[in-house]
Amino acid sequence: MKKIAFLGGGKIGRAMISHVTETGSAEVAFVYDPFAKDAEICGAPVVKEVADPMFEGLDLVVECATAEVVAEFIVRVLKYADFMPFSMTAFRDDELRESAQGTAKENGHRVFLPHGAILGLDGIFDGRTELEEVTVETTKNPASLGQKNNEYAVLYEGPTRKATELYPRNVNVHAAIALAGIGFDRTHSKIVADPSVNTNTHLIHLVGKGIDFTIRVSSFSEGGVTGKYTPLSACGSLDRVLGGAGFQFV
Numbered sequence: 001m002k003k004i005a006f007l008g009g010g011k012i013g014r015a016m017i018s019h020v021t022e023t024g025s026a027e028v029a030f031v032y033d034p035f036a037k038d039a040e041i042c043g044a045p046v047v048k049e050v051a052d053p054m055f056e057g058l059d060l061v062v063e064c065a066t067a068e069v070v071a072e073f074i075v076r077v078l079k080y081a082d083f084m085p086f087s088m089t090a091f092r093d094d095e096l097r098e099s100a101q102g103t104a105k106e107n108g109h110r111v112f113l114p115h116g117a118i119l120g121l122d123g124i125f126d127g128r129t130e131l132e133e134v135t136v137e138t139t140k141n142p143a144s145l146g147q148k149n150n151e152y153a154v155l156y157e158g159p160t161r162k163a164t165e166l167y168p169r170n171v172n173v174h175a176a177i178a179l180a181g182i183g184f185d186r187t188h189s190k191i192v193a194d195p196s197v198n199t200n201t202h203l204i205h206l207v208g209k210g211i212d213f214t215i216r217v218s219s220f221s222e223g224g225v226t227g228k229y230t231p232l233s234a235c236g237s238l239d240r241v242l243g244g245a246g247f248q249f250v
């Protein structure tokens with residue numbers, strides 16, 4: 001059975017830990033979360049400190065904490081195991097991305113980039129050479145964007161690189177699309193705070209030679225950074241990474 005660990009045991013992490021525990025598809029060695037109140041999550045021990053030898057013998061480490069945690073651990077983990085990050089805004093840092101790619105290749109490990117809150121990330125990646133213009137517009141309740149004012153406002157409009165710097169917790173979809181498509185400088189981001197909605201909505205438009213895609217994804221939000229759909233998609237991505245018999249969408 002595959003042995004995995006988690007960095008972060010919040011909404012997305014708990015959904016995946018409970019899923020692998022129920023399906024028996026992997027053994028969870030530990031969950032690193034210095035802020036978690038529980039000593040264990042679904043029987044998996046929560047640890048407050050982590051040292052590199054703890055990654056030895058693992059097949060996969062899943063990050064579901066913050067972009068800083070990706071920056072701190074991705075290269076260290078890739079010396080021992082595969083890595084699946086959910087805090088995609090970390091990849092706005094070109095140096096980090098290149099260093100992770102280099103370490104993965106040197107050590108024969110993979111970085112699995114989950115589609116997370118959006119649909120069709122694999123299709124965007126497949127068509128990337130033909131793409132010319134990519135725009136992503138996200139509308140969330142001000143509380144979900146960490147805003148104190150409960151007012152309608154366009155918070156940002158411009159290149160995705162700056163959006164990911166200003167709102168690292170909120171624009172993982174923008175980062176994922178930039179990464180799969182035409183990069184952080186050429187992808188255009190718009191972030192809207194709207195007190196009349198209780199959903200996280202992403203409107204994505206991709207245009208290129210012979211290509212015109214519009215993707216609209218809307219998912220109920222209880223006020224945190226993550227909508228209803230992402231934990232479900234995270235469990236699906238983890239299942240695909242862990243493998244097993246039967247039908248697989250690829």
Ligand SMILES: NC(=O)c1ccc[n+]([C@@H]2O[C@H](COP(=O)([O-])OP(=O)(O)OC[C@H]3O[C@@H](n4cnc5c(N)ncnc54)[C@H](O)[C@@H]3O)[C@@H](O)[C@H]2O)c1
Binds near residue numbers: 008009011115169226
């Ligand atoms: N890729 C996507 O489409 C997508 C969608 C939604 C959320 N996200 C991102 O995924 C991540 C997890 O989301 P969530 O909804 O589970 O968040 P959450 O706030 O529910 O959980 C985050 C967990 O990480 C822990 N944590 C914080 N700092 C840590 C550290 N230094 N080391 C280890 N653990 C730490 C927190 O204690 C918390 O338990 C966030 O970065 C979020 O922005 C990505």
